[in-house]
Amino acid sequence: MSVTLERPVAAQPEEPPRRLGPVERLTSTDHKNIGILYCVTAFGFFLVGGALAGLMRVELAEPARQVVSTQAYNTMFTIHGTVMIFLFVAPFGIGLANYLIPLQIGAPDMAFPRLNLTSYWFFAGAGLLILLSGVASTGGGAAMGWYAYTPLSEMRYSPGVGVDLWILGIALVAISNVMGGVNILTTVFLMRAPGMTMWRLPIFTWNMVVTAILGLVAFPPAVAAFALLFIDRRLGGHAFDPLGGGDPALYQHLFWFLGHPEVYILILPFFGIITEVIPVFSRKPLFGYLGLVLATIAIGALSMGVWAHHMFTTGVVNNPFFSAMSLLIAVPTGVKFFAWTGTMWKGKISFTVPMLFALGFLLNFLIGGVTGVMLASAPIDFHMNDSYFVVAHFHYTIMGGSVFAIFAGIYFWFPKMTGAMLRERLGRVVAVLLFVGFNLTFWPQFVLGLRGFPRRYVSYPPDIGFDTPNLVSTFGYFVMFAGVVLFLADVAVSLRRRVPAGDDPWGGNSLEWVTSSPPPDHNFDALRPIRSERPAFDLRHPELAP
Amino acid sequence: MRRAGRRAAPATLVLLGTACSGSFGMPRGATEQGADIFRLWQIFFIAAIPVAGVVYGLILWSVIRYRRRRSDDPDALGSQFRGNHRLELAYMGIPILIVIGLFAASAAVEVRVDAVSSDPDVTVNVEAFQWGWGFTYPGEGVTIVSPPSGEFVAGPQMVLPLGQTTRIVLTANDVIHAFWVPDFLYKHDAIPGRTFVFDLTPTRTGTFYGECAEFCGLNHAYMTFSVRVVPPAEFATWLVLLRAGQAAA
Numbered sequence: 011m012s013v014t015l016e017r018p019v020a021a022q023p024e025e026p027p028r029r030l031g032p033v034e035r036l037t038s039t040d041h042k043n044i045g046i047l048y049c050v051t052a053f054g055f056f057l058v059g060g061a062l063a064g065l066m067r068v069e070l071a072e073p074a075r076q077v078v079s080t081q082a083y084n085t086m087f088t089i090h091g092t093v094m095i096f097l098f099v100a101p102f103g104i105g106l107a108n109y110l111i112p113l114q115i116g117a118p119d120m121a122f123p124r125l126n127l128t129s130y131w132f133f134a135g136a137g138l139l140i141l142l143s144g145v146a147s148t149g150g151g152a153a154m155g156w157y158a159y160t161p162l163s164e165m166r167y168s169p170g171v172g173v174d175l176w177i178l179g180i181a182l183v184a185i186s187n188v189m190g191g192v193n194i195l196t197t198v199f200l201m202r203a204p205g206m207t208m209w210r211l212p213i214f215t216w217n218m219v220v221t222a223i224l225g226l227v228a229f230p231p232a233v234a235a236f237a238l239l240f241i242d243r244r245l246g247g248h249a250f251d252p253l254g255g256g257d258p259a260l261y262q263h264l265f266w267f268l269g270h271p272e273v274y275i276l277i278l279p280f281f282g283i284i285t286e287v288i289p290v291f292s293r294k295p296l297f298g299y300l301g302l303v304l305a306t307i308a309i310g311a312l313s314m315g316v317w318a319h320h321m322f323t324t325g326v327v328n329n330p331f332f333s334a335m336s337l338l339i340a341v342p343t344g345v346k347f348f349a350w351t352g353t354m355w356k357g358k359i360s361f362t363v364p365m366l367f368a369l370g371f372l373l374n375f376l377i378g379g380v381t382g383v384m385l386a387s388a389p390i391d392f393h394m395n396d397s398y399f400v401v402a403h404f405h406y407t408i409m410g411g412s413v414f415a416i417f418a419g420i421y422f423w424f425p426k427m428t429g430a431m432l433r434e435r436l437g438r439v440v441a442v443l444l445f446v447g448f449n450l451t452f453w454p455q456f457v458l459g460l461r462g463f464p465r466r467y468v469s470y471p472p473d474i475g476f477d478t479p480n481l482v483s484t485f486g487y488f489v490m491f492a493g494v495v496l497f498l499a500d501v502a503v504s505l506r507r508r509v510p511a512g513d514d515p516w517g518g519n520s521l522e523w524v525t526s527s528p529p530p531d532h533n534f535d536a537l538r539p540i541r542s543e544r545p546a547f548d549l550r551h552p553e554l555a556p
Numbered sequence: 557m558r559r560a561g562r563r564a565a566p567a568t569l570v571l572l573g574t575a576c577s578g579s580f581g582m583p584r585g586a587t588e589q590g591a592d593i594f595r596l597w598q599i600f601f602i603a604a605i606p607v608a609g610v611v612y613g614l615i616l617w618s619v620i621r622y623r624r625r626r627s628d629d630p631d632a633l634g635s636q637f638r639g640n641h642r643l644e645l646a647y648m649g650i651p652i653l654i655v656i657g658l659f660a661a662s663a664a665v666e667v668r669v670d671a672v673s674s675d676p677d678v679t680v681n682v683e684a685f686q687w688g689w690g691f692t693y694p695g696e697g698v699t700i701v702s703p704p705s706g707e708f709v710a711g712p713q714m715v716l717p718l719g720q721t722t723r724i725v726l727t728a729n730d731v732i733h734a735f736w737v738p739d740f741l742y743k744h745d746a747i748p749g750r751t752f753v754f755d756l757t758p759t760r761t762g763t764f765y766g767e768c769a770e771f772c773g774l775n776h777a778y779m780t781f782s783v784r785v786v787p788p789a790e791f792a793t794w795l796v797l798l799r800a801g802q803a804a805a
Binding site: 345395 | 593597601619631644655745752771
């Protein structure tokens with residue numbers, strides 16, 4: 011990469027970019043290719059997890075059991091949770107990071123391209139193992155819930171081979187995440203273009219740095235927990251088996267020491283997307299850049315000390331400590347909300363599809379945050395824990411939050427990745443359907459939880475207040491379903507009948523918008539020294555550049 | 557502006573009054589401990605209303621007020637300021653004060669809910685197993701156990717005297733379960749190898765639905781039970797009759 015004072019002249023393909031052959035696609039170590047592989051594979055898992063959710067919603071639409079067997083239902087919620095968390099949301103973040111980080115920091119590729127491809131293959135292989143774990147028929151699929159609490163997940167109570175496949179799959183995902191994290195950190199710390207100081211990094215990249223650190227700290231203990239569980243199951247160990255002197259609470263500690271930072275691994279990248287989208291469509295610089303970065307770091311730090319708020323009802327942890335830490339984490343999250351609002355304040359806001367999804371994110375995530383504060387209180391959690399209130403809460407953060415941000419990101423960067431725009435009008439319909447459908451699905455689940463409906467119930471007795479909210483919730487699912495179908499149609503149409511995007515369809519801020527769409531293999535022909543956190547804007551408006 | 561404020565004040569008071577007596581979807585708690593948790597829920601909910609209101613208000617106001625209009629130049633920029641230190645300190649500081657207040661309220665309630673009487677009026681040993689419950693009244697020599705089932709049936713019923721302190725001694729003998737009576741706003745995990753003790757002081761008569769709240773395998777959803785709260789005299793009669801019945805059997 012050379013540095014000159016010229017405006018970058020990226021090769022501008024006249025025709026649609028050359029299509030990679032399937033073998034090339036699956037083996038190229040180019041970060042953009044791997045990023046797209048990650049995102050497409052992860053989205054495929056979203057469709058699988060979503061289909062499982064649909065079956066569960068149909069089952070719960072009416073009180074008695076109708077559609078699936080109890081065993082099948084238990085497997086479905088196990089696989090649904092695992093797939094959405096470990097195979098969709100987290101890898102989608104890694105995929106975007108792969109695609110965007112080198113572009114945003116002005117680098118030609120990730121630091122370790124082959125490690126990068128390896129981590130993709132670990133993830134894809136792990137995904138297959140986890141899907142297999144649900145259908146493995148000898149002794150039944152994995153049906154112990156995605157947190158696999160012992161002793162239920164021990165051999166005595168879950169003899170099927172499904173649990174073993176599940177353990178191997180999750181361990182591989184963990185290893186893949188560690189590889190991805192190492193790669194992201196090395197790339198950001200060592201490969202930034204001249205002038206791209208840490209305090210000028212685009213917020214998406216900053217958030218991925220914190221996410222990568224969280225992964226490096228949280229995944230190894232989880233691998234240890236899963237290894238011990240495997241030893242218990244197959245090699246006669248007793249680490250978590252009370253009959254052999256083991257301790258089920260130890261498993262919970264190790265699991266949630268992964269599980270809670272994981273929650274932030276599932277949200278920080280998507281806070282990053284929102285923070286990229288809002289300034290662009292408000293035509294303003296970010297409000298309080300430094301505060302936002304510090305808030306991200308604070309969230310990362312605090313998230314290492316909140317794990318036992320999943321264990322308030324176990325009676326074996328210091329509830330007030332974990333309650334205080336969990337309440338505190340609302341403060342940096344609030345800072346982010348005010349920074350986003352401050353960015354829109356006095357802007358010139360245009361309501362493109364990415365911006366609509368970003369607004370949906372703000373409206374949904376706030377509810378997720380406020381209910382999170384309620385759940386951080388141990389006595390309130392004595393009622394709410396393991397109820398649908400919790401289910402609704404985390405879907406408001408992960409689905410209403412992260413997934414809405416994912417859609418914002420797809421509509422925002424699809425033109426960069428493919429050189430073609432997605433359809434604006436169709437996209438607006440998708441956004442409205444998903445927003446309405448999402449709220450119809452999950453708002454009633456708050457009501458269900460307050461009334462005492464526990465999660466992971468295949469059916470419920472009629473006439474004790476569970477019927478109507480469940481029916482509405484199932485209806486909402488189908489509204490979302492229509493939205494996702496339309497979205498897939500949008501992608502298909504847009505790829506076939508291309509509307510060329512040009513280098514910078516949105517008036518972007520970060521460096522990916524100064525190169526062609528899609529970018530050439532080496533990303534940039536030349537770069538100006540970077541002077542602020544929005545170098546692309548500085549090039550368009552030299553009169554305003556610092 | 558000022559006149560609107562004067563008119564809004566009584567309306568706000570009425571709203572607040574309604575809010576303070578509102579249950580916000582939560583059962584009111586049929587035990588002393590549950591009522592305490594219910595009041596804490598009210599505090600959290602009422603605190604959430606202005607916070608969410610302010611944030612939603614600011615977002616919607618910014619979006620509507622600063623939308624790009626048709627008449628605007630499509631390339632027009634918003635104002636290019638990058639922050640405001642005073643505002644930033646305020647929106648960091650105020651939430652800290654709010655969560656300190658919430659924490660104090662929550663910690664105080666937890667101390668009361670966790671308190672166990674040294675001299676309870678009744679003790680019930682609750683044993684959770686796949687997939688049912690055993691309720692034993694140790695001093696009285698009576699036991700009520702779940703019938704085995706993979707369907708919703710009337711589960712075992714625990715009977716408690718109104719207004720008296722009951723000590724629950726909770727154990728599990730296979731996997732982890734959780735004892736949850738939604739109307740008491742309380743649940744506790746039952747972990748094999750450990751014994752947990754907590755108190756319930758019922759304040760209302762009636763029959764309350766109970767369930768297992770920690771996923772425990774195949775028939776988890778059918779692991780239901782009920783708690784019937786009766787006046788103390790009726791409780792004593794019930795015990796005598798049950799003891800006689802169990803002795804005869």
